[in-house]
Amino acid sequence: MTRERIVNAFLWLALLVVPLAAAQMGQPYIVSLATKVVILALAATGLNLALGLGGMVSFGHAAFFGVGGYAAGILMNHATTGAALPFGLSGTNQMIALWLAALVASGLAALVIGALSLRTSGVYFIMITLAFAQMFYYFAISWPAYGGEDGLSLFVRSQFLGVNTFDPLNFFLICFALLSLALLLSATLARSRFGIALQATRQNPQRVEALGIRPYRLRLTAFVISGMITGLAGALYADLNRFVSPAMLDWHLSGEIIVFVILGGMGRLMGPIAGAALFIVMEHKLGGISEYWKALLGLLLLGVVLFARGGIIGLLAGKLRHV
Amino acid sequence: MSAMLLIEQALNGLQLGVMLFLMAAGLTLVFGVMGLINLAHGSLYMVGAFACAVVAAHTGSYLLGLAAALAAAAAAGALVEIVVIRRLYDRDHLDQVLATFALILVFSEGTRYLFGSLPLYLNVPAALSGPVMLPGGIAYPAFRLAIIAIGLAVALGLFWLIARTRLGIRIRAGESDRQMIAALGVDIRRLYTIVFALGAALAGLAGALVGTLQSVEVGMGEPVLILAFVVIVIGGIGSIKGALVGAILVGVTDTMGRFLLPQIFATFMDPSRATGVGSALASMLIYILMAVVLILRPQGLFGARA
Amino acid sequence: MFEPILDIRNISKSFGALRASDDVSLTLHPGEIHALIGPNGAGKSTLIRQIVGEYRHDAGEIWFAGQEIGALDAPARARLGLARTFQVSSILAEFSVLQNVVMAVQGASGKIFRFFRPALGDPALTEPARAHIDHAGLQGRESVTAADLSHGERRKLEIAMALALSPRAFLLDEPMAGMGPEGSKQLTEILRELKQQAPILLIEHDMDAVFALADRVSVLVYGRIIATGTVAEIRANPEVQTAYLGDDAA
Numbered sequence: 001m002t003r004e005r006i007v008n009a010f011l012w013l014a015l016l017v018v019p020l021a022a023a024q025m026g027q028p029y030i031v032s033l034a035t036k037v038v039i040l041a042l043a044a045t046g047l048n049l050a051l052g053l054g055g056m057v058s059f060g061h062a063a064f065f066g067v068g069g070y071a072a073g074i075l076m077n078h079a080t081t082g083a084a085l086p087f088g089l090s091g092t093n094q095m096i097a098l099w100l101a102a103l104v105a106s107g108l109a110a111l112v113i114g115a116l117s118l119r120t121s122g123v124y125f126i127m128i129t130l131a132f133a134q135m136f137y138y139f140a141i142s143w144p145a146y147g148g149e150d151g152l153s154l155f156v157r158s159q160f161l162g163v164n165t166f167d168p169l170n171f172f173l174i175c176f177a178l179l180s181l182a183l184l185l186s187a188t189l190a191r192s193r194f195g196i197a198l199q200a201t202r203q204n205p206q207r208v209e210a211l212g213i214r215p216y217r218l219r220l221t222a223f224v225i226s227g228m229i230t231g232l233a234g235a236l237y238a239d240l241n242r243f244v245s246p247a248m249l250d251w252h253l254s255g256e257i258i259v260f261v262i263l264g265g266m267g268r269l270m271g272p273i274a275g276a277a278l279f280i281v282m283e284h285k286l287g288g289i290s291e292y293w294k295a296l297l298g299l300l301l302l303g304v305v306l307f308a309r310g311g312i313i314g315l316l317a318g319k320l321r322h323v
Numbered sequence: 324m325s326a327m328l329l330i331e332q333a334l335n336g337l338q339l340g341v342m343l344f345l346m347a348a349g350l351t352l353v354f355g356v357m358g359l360i361n362l363a364h365g366s367l368y369m370v371g372a373f374a375c376a377v378v379a380a381h382t383g384s385y386l387l388g389l390a391a392a393l394a395a396a397a398a399a400g401a402l403v404e405i406v407v408i409r410r411l412y413d414r415d416h417l418d419q420v421l422a423t424f425a426l427i428l429v430f431s432e433g434t435r436y437l438f439g440s441l442p443l444y445l446n447v448p449a450a451l452s453g454p455v456m457l458p459g460g461i462a463y464p465a466f467r468l469a470i471i472a473i474g475l476a477v478a479l480g481l482f483w484l485i486a487r488t489r490l491g492i493r494i495r496a497g498e499s500d501r502q503m504i505a506a507l508g509v510d511i512r513r514l515y516t517i518v519f520a521l522g523a524a525l526a527g528l529a530g531a532l533v534g535t536l537q538s539v540e541v542g543m544g545e546p547v548l549i550l551a552f553v554v555i556v557i558g559g560i561g562s563i564k565g566a567l568v569g570a571i572l573v574g575v576t577d578t579m580g581r582f583l584l585p586q587i588f589a590t591f592m593d594p595s596r597a598t599g600v601g602s603a604l605a606s607m608l609i610y611i612l613m614a615v616v617l618i619l620r621p622q623g624l625f626g627a628r629a
Numbered sequence: 630m631f632e633p634i635l636d637i638r639n640i641s642k643s644f645g646a647l648r649a650s651d652d653v654s655l656t657l658h659p660g661e662i663h664a665l666i667g668p669n670g671a672g673k674s675t676l677i678r679q680i681v682g683e684y685r686h687d688a689g690e691i692w693f694a695g696q697e698i699g700a701l702d703a704p705a706r707a708r709l710g711l712a713r714t715f716q717v718s719s720i721l722a723e724f725s726v727l728q729n730v731v732m733a734v735q736g737a738s739g740k741i742f743r744f745f746r747p748a749l750g751d752p753a754l755t756e757p758a759r760a761h762i763d764h765a766g767l768q769g770r771e772s773v774t775a776a777d778l779s780h781g782e783r784r785k786l787e788i789a790m791a792l793a794l795s796p797r798a799f800l801l802d803e804p805m806a807g808m809g810p811e812g813s814k815q816l817t818e819i820l821r822e823l824k825q826q827a828p829i830l831l832i833e834h835d836m837d838a839v840f841a842l843a844d845r846v847s848v849l850v851y852g853r854i855i856a857t858g859t860v861a862e863i864r865a866n867p868e869v870q871t872a873y874l875g876d877d878a879a
Contacts, residue, residue: 057417116614119621123360123416123560127552128617134549135610142603191747193735193754200721200732207719210681211736211790212708221742251549255424262421292436298428305422306410322724322774 004317008270012183015041015273016176023169031168032240037273037280038175039236044260044272045182046229051258052267053190054222055202057126060113060133061230061257066249067109067136068102068231073244074146075101076154095160095174098235106231107224109136114223118216130251137249151245158239175236179273182229187269189225198222199322230257259301265311267320274312327461332582333575338467340574341474345529346551347558347566348481349522355561356494356518357412362423363403364526364551365544366430371396371527372534372543373434376443385448389531396527397520404519409512427545435541442540445531470532477525478567485563494518550577553609557616559626568624573609580608632695633658634798634828635711640679640689649675650686651852657798662820662829664839667849668873673832674716676849677802680830681713682706694797708739710797710827712790714804718783720775720790727771729786730758733793757793765789766819781812788819796827805835817841848872 015038022030043065050056075098078084078091085091092098117128146152157165165171189195201208201215208215238244247253256279264275279297286293308315350364374395379388403426411419447466454462485491493514496504505511530544537543554573558565585601592600616624633656642650649672657663667673678684680691682703691698698706707713721729731754735741738754748754762771765788770778778786784804791799804820805813817838823829833839839846840860847857850872856863863869 051417057420059420116617119617123354124556124621126360126416126420127556128613131549131553131556131610131613135607138606139603142599142606144599144603188747189744191749192745193741193743193748193751195744196728196732196748197735197741200724203721203723204719207715207721208732208736209703210707210713210715210719211733212704212739212794213736213741214702214704218741251545258421259424292432294428295432295436298425298432301425301428302407302422305414305418305425306407309418320723322728 002317004268004313007313007317011270011273011277012180015277019169019172028168031172033280033284035168035172035175035240037277038172038179039233039240040257040260040276040280041273042175042179042182042236043230043233044257044264044276045179045186046226046231046233047257048226048261048267048272049186049189049229050223050226051261052271053195053202054198054219054226056118056219056223057258058129058223058226059126059251059254059258060129060131061227062249062251062253063113063133063136064106064110064227064230065234065237065253065257066140066244066246068106068234069238069244069248070140070146070152070234071101071105071231072098072158072235073152073154073238076156076158076238077146077152080155093156093158095158095165095239098158098239099178099232102231102235103228106234107228109231110224110227111220114220114227118219118223130254133249133251133254137246137251140246140249147245149246151243151247154238154242154244157242171240175240178232178236182232183269185229190269194218194221259297263301263304263311265313265320268311268313268317271311271313278312327459328582330457330459330461331463332578334463334467334471336575336578337571338471338474338574339578340571341471341478342529342533343547343550343554343574344474344478344567344570345525346547347554347570348478348563349525350551351555351558351561351563351566352494353519353522354555357515359408359412360416360419360423361408361522362420362548363426363430364522365548366427367396367400367523367526368530368544368547369430369434369539369541370399370530371524372445372530372539373438373443374527375531375534376445376539379445380443385446385535388445389528392527392531393524396530397524399527400523401516401520403523404516408519409515412515431541438541440541442538444538445535447535466535470536473528473532477528481563490514490517550609553613555623556613557623559623561627562623562625565623565625573612576612577605577609581605584608633692634694635680635830636692637680638690638692640676640686640691642675642679642684642687649852650679653689653849653852653854655847655854655857657828657830659828660824661844662824662831662842664831664833664843664846665849666833666836666839666846670851671849672852673849674802675852677713677800677832680800681711704736707794708737710795711800712792712794712796712798712827713800714784714787714791714802716802716806716832718780718787720778720783720786722776723774725772725774726762726767726778726786726789727755727758729775730761730789730793731755733790734758734761737794758789761789761792764792766815780807781809781815784808784812784816785819788823792826798827799823799829800832801829802832803834804831805833805838813838 019031019034047058047061050058075091076093079093113129113132117125120128141149159165160174163170197213198218201218205215234248260272260275260279263278264271264273282293282297286296304311310319346364346368350361353359353361371392375388375392378391379385407422407426411422451466451469453465455465455468457463485494493504493509550573554566554569557572558569581602584605585598588597588601635657637653637655640650640653653676665673679686682701686699693711694709721732731748734754734757735748759771765785767782767785767789770782775786804816808816813835820829820842843860845857846860846863848855848863848869855868855872856866
């Protein structure tokens with residue numbers, strides 16, 4: 001059992017056990033907080049695929065988070081109001097349908113943004129992904145039908161088979177299951193031919209071309225999968241808060257998702273969980289002490305970037321080894 | 324729709340364009356010479372605006388306020404360069420993005436701590452508060468005209484600096500071969516600090532000028548930063564000429580788009596829907612422009628081919 | 630006479646006013662090592678990049694394995710069996726030696742969009758990879774991280790990766806660069822064996838290696854081929870002597 005596997009198992013279990021215990025002790029607030037950690041970790045897991053494995057510095061992943069959220073939110077809104085949607089579709093409150101919608105919508109967005117952005121690299125790529133995400137943001141603010149700047153309130157929690165999804169612990173378990181599936185997918189992909197080729201492309205694109213592989217197709221595929229996972233997280237987030245707003249598309253959120261990945265450890269399987277958990281704990285604890293806690297987050301981030309590049313998992317489990 | 328209104332909007336677009344140029348020039352200069360992408364550029368814009376507001380209110384002199392904006396932004400830039408930025412030149416772009424994103428957090432929260440979350444207001448100097456009569460009978464605000472003039476003057480000054488001065492030669496040399504000019508004895512560290520501070524001063528100036536038109540508040544630099552990125556992508560990284568052309572293109576497109584699109588839609592839609600759809604589309608217009616440029620010429624209009 | 634595997638016909642390329650490749654023609658026949666030599670700045674790198682597909686030539690044709698490949702990009706040419714090594718070792722530094730070569734086998738197979746089965750657990754990849762690793766002289770080093778390899782071992786790793794492409798021709802760019810005498814001897818032996826597998830177009834500065842290995846030599850000066858022949862012919866050629874040694878030599 002390598003050190004990393006032990007750390008990973010511990011993190012996964014802790015994330016499961018803490019809210020279970022909190023629920024037993026009648027602390028539903030902790031359960032909601034844990035749910036938030038899980039959802040943000042899922043968003044970061046998506047990004048980790050593009051960024052950690054593929055080396056694509058996407059500063060626009062909030063676009064997929066928001067598109068997923070709005071896809072689910074709009075469907076739920078239409079289910080409540082009964083208004084019809086184009087193409088003869090109708091609204092729905094069923095979680096599985098909402099997730100599918102979020103996956104498809106964010107996948108399409110990632111396909112379009114990725115197809116254009118991946119024709120560039122380096123700094124251009126960073127700026128372009130940021131700009132495209134802002135495009136979605138400004139569009140959401142000015143499109144009047146779904147609340148614009150004020151956002152859209154969803155007055156229900158969506159339904160999953162026969163389960164009482166209003167119960168915070170049940171909702172948490174559903175989200176946790178999805179996160180676990182995403183982590184499993186991440187780990188499988190990383191070891192697959194596709195994942196190896198993607199990591200090779202990150203290290204040395206010229207070498208990869210000399211071996212008969214076209215980087216563009218690889219990267220675009222990874223980017224789309226990455227966007228879909230983050231989009232699913234967005235749908236869950238909308239469901240958790242019963243609210244969708246353009247803030248889900250804001251570039252600050254894109255930055256924060258990158259921060260989760262970096263704080264936790266870029267390219268590490270459980271990095272997103274560690275990073276998201278640290279962020280939420282800081283927000284909760286430090287935010288209680290001072291409303292200027294984000295300055296401290298900034299200093300921490302600076303410290304990590306300059307001195308502890310491997311993030312939390314790097315500190316706990318050492319450098320990432322491929323062998 | 325009158326021609327007067329159209330010309331007014333075009334001038335507004337030009338004004339937005341020169342302000343974007345001030346932002347974009349600093350960004351592209353820093354990237355061209357040092358290879359560094361700086362997300363905190365918007366914070367320097369904010370520092371300039373706040374410095375101007377505070378000094379102008381205190382002394383009653385707008386001119387002193389502008390001077391303070393330049394000085395404060397340059398100083399903040401130099402400080403940040405020495406403490407943080409110079410550790411990032413050898414790092415990859417991800418590290419630079421993260422570190423400068425961290426700086427944004429520190430600057431924003433720090434400013435909020437000092438000044439609170441409510442916006443400050445800068446008054447347009449009395450001498451420029453009236454309209455100016457332009458040929459054709461158009462009354463255009465004097466201050467906006469002044470901004471256009473200042474912006475174009477700075478552009479000319481920058482071109483002169485790059486083309487005709489020792490500093491400019493070092494900048495151009497630095498853009499092509501960093502190691503070489505270090506070997507030739509140029510003090511790289513000082514050059515980099517100066518370039519960074521210069522870019523910061525430009526941003527601070529823009530912040531002060533625009534802050535006078537709108538308001539001075541935390542986070543004001545961020546939307547402008549993103550627009551500046553779009554400008555640089557369109558114009559080509561490292562090119563000042565590209566920054567100018569890109570900035571004016573973006574400024575005019577955005578302003579005219581917001582003005583014209585709702586009106587165009589109103590010709591065949593009811594007015595309330597037209598405004599909604601029109602403004603939504605207008606807000607996406609420059610990004611669509613960026614996408615088109617990307618498809619046709621991925622390195623930007625004046626950028627170097629990779 | 631066998632048909633050439635690689636047939637470069639009248640290749641030209643200019644960068645503005647600089648004519649980097651000037652009506653270059655050369656052939657590579659099965660079973661031979663054809664060395665390409667020339668003073669610095671002659672345009673050897675530029676020529677390689679055109680053959681490999683990194684640059685698009687301005688004029689002329691490139692025929693490989695019976696087809697004109699001018700319109701194909703670098704990955705497509707690699708898949709046809711045009712295996713190249715780099716002047717400065719270009720490897721996947723974070724991966725182990727085995728992972729590097731598995732990557733090469735994978736690329737050659739064309740099947741990279743497989744998402745579920747672990748690559749390193751797939752004998753269809755690991756068995757050929759191990760064979761190539763042995764063939765290139767890296768036995769026992771498969772678990773070493775590539776970044777930790779010595780300079781000579783990195784050269785061998787590149788050869789192992791080239792082997793994985795089921796090459797019909799090797800394009801080796803200064804493989805001897807940076808090698809000490811012991812390493813050069815080893816590598817020379819490896820190259821001699823390699824030509825049984827596929828012919829080699831060898832760009833080299835190391836004249837000992839060229840004289841020991843080459844069946845034919847072409848000399849490139851200012852973008853033009855000034856002579857092609859056997860080692861003996863080239864050594865005796867007065868134009869070649871002038872090009873390398875200046876006018877006093879002739």
